[in-house]
Amino acid sequence: MKRFWLLLMVALVVALPVAGCLGEVKTYADSGQTISIGVDKEFIVVLGSIPSTGYSWHASYDTSVIKLVDKRYEMDKQAGERVIGAGGVEFFRFRALKKGETRITMTYKREWEEKIVDEKLFTIKVE
DSSP states (O other), rough: HHHHHHHHHHHHHHHHHHHHSSSOOOEEETTTEEEEEEETTTEEEEEEEEETEEEEEEEEOTTTTEEEEEEEEOOOGGGGOTTTOOOOOEEEEEEEEEEEEEEEEEEEEEEOOOOOEEEEEEEEEEE
């Protein structure tokens, strides 16, 4: 659990300066949050991940309300290069397309398995 919070803090430290360079792009990491955003505005969902174990985050949402514009992974800088089992952070950048409401369901699982080991929910209100 301590490792998760460390990864989350590293993610925010990395994401906030990047978001500042691109204008008002807010970053969200806490499941259960309601994200209020304007049309054509962007936001980022940041979640800790360990893809070398086969697990990664998968997003499902109403594609008529929001659009995924970028998905990327950054390894924890303290872990060093090519460390098997080292964690990092996945960034999901979304753009609001039209007024409405949707929910982003983030599931953490292996691509080839049905079993979900974690789930995060975000409610999106586009105004």
